[in-house]
Amino acid sequence: MSNRAPSLGIDIGATKTQGIVLDAHARVIADRVRPTEPGPDGVVATALAVGRECLSLAGLDVTDLGGVGIGIPGRVDHRTGAVSTAVNLGVDHLALGSVLAEELGAVVHVDNDVKATALGAADYLRTRDADLTYLNFGTGIASATLVGGRLIRGEGNLAGEVGHVPVDPSAGRCGCGQFGCIEVLAGGGRIADRLAATPFSLPGLLNSAEAGDQTAVTEALRIANGIATAVQLVVLAYGSDRVVLGGGVIRTAPGLVDLSRHLLAQRAEQSSFLASLDLPARVVVLPATYPLAAIGAALSGAGQRGQG
């Protein structure tokens, strides 16, 4: 972990952009957050402002850096740094890597923010040879997996679209057109659609369920079953030792994590095979305040991780 140049990592989100600088020992020595300005020009301006402020706070010049890494939602070609269909940022297409490289005068590595978060989580857990999946429950569901410490990308960076495996034909139609995808059960977009027809909001759902409201119980179990199935799927597919849960759904209703663990334990009572995997023990939640994606971006920018 030591004897390498410092690196700058920037996590560009729909509402805020967070930058950090890692020193030679991968410790955070500067961090800065700004609201994200939308659109291609806004995204670039925000990233440049945050990055320059971080360098100033760290007392470094860009020439001191081993590299710069960016995490951003949407489809990312990590080889070219091109970003497309980052809908929540108002970006249809943006050659983010080359624009930032020119402005900063540095090598810039751009990756999807879910992949950056997986790298940050492995660093947080101090497992450099990690068999680890980060499962993100945002508006949609996506995952990023490290096997033996290396990111799985697949053809066209497709790997990790686990939200669109249909698992419950009766659960209704998914935005992708299929019926009963995991994302229908536990994706934030579809949860919000269903809750709009009830008196409940996601933050209060588990309390209402515990108070005995049957509609709330049904919905909480539906979401937790989707989370549990996603955990089971990634462990069976990738052999992940740890499954880190995150994203807006988990942040908004953290009690869903224990409910999902409970459902996984129930499944294990039916199945000695599942029991042998001890799925509840593999589920991990990391502090929501920790800048996993920015740190993961900095690590991959420094060429330390995720170049597989």
Place this chain on the structure above:
Amino acid sequence: MSNRAPSLGIDIGATKTQGIVLDAHARVIADRVRPTEPGPDGVVATALAVGRECLSLAGLDVTDLGGVGIGIPGRVDHRTGAVSTAVNLGVDHLALGSVLAEELGAVVHVDNDVKATALGAADYLRTRDADLTYLNFGTGIASATLVGGRLIRGEGNLAGEVGHVPVDPSAGRCGCGQFGCIEVLAGGGRIADRLAATPFSLPGLLNSAEAGDQTAVTEALRIANGIATAVQLVVLAYGSDRVVLGGGVIRTAPGLVDLSRHLLAQRAEQSSFLASLDLPARVVVLPATYPLAAIGAALSGAGQRGQG
């Protein structure tokens, strides 16, 4: 592919054991098949006999080899060469790697036969940096995946247990104790159980379905839906460019492959996301007579592949 020592590969199956020798250009220069004698001693004796006959046919001595690779069903620790719970071979536990290494006087790499087949399939398709999954529909269902040409193993070689993702709660109980696993739909064991209560056998099932028998139609669609879901799952999880289908179910009823492609095309009509993946085009079947597992074993024995 050139300028390496020849290697010996042995695929130990429940009924037969197949050996091959690859030359310096990864061409098969000798092959030999024997019925597998059951039990730990029988398995070792069969493998030694086949291996020695292959070397004799190739005009080589064991000291000419760069390595020896073995593919075998069951749980395999590829680092130690230990095999456990190879039920169909009558093997509970066997230190296969060290026993064969001692007898042959060579370095022996042992791996699960599904993983060996994936390596052989990548070699057959001439895709050394393959994003490829081999899906095996035998008594149970298992898969092995190469990402960027490297085998995904996961913690304890768990990766690839995709048969035990529940996808249809109404489909009945799985041998693993859960309900509606993919293996319930398309695993050979459960197919045989269901067909035992009908006038049909698996080889004649598709003909009976085409002739309009509704029981046969229902069962053929159930199996093909399980295959289609498995294909979709591995493409979404791993980003596999090619999904090679094999195993007893596919060999016995090869028409299931086109039926599964047809169902995948139907799913794409509902979903532009699935349509963009062109799943039917990713499905590949290789000649059943080609010794994929023995070749894959030889390649990994030679240290060329799968040591990730």
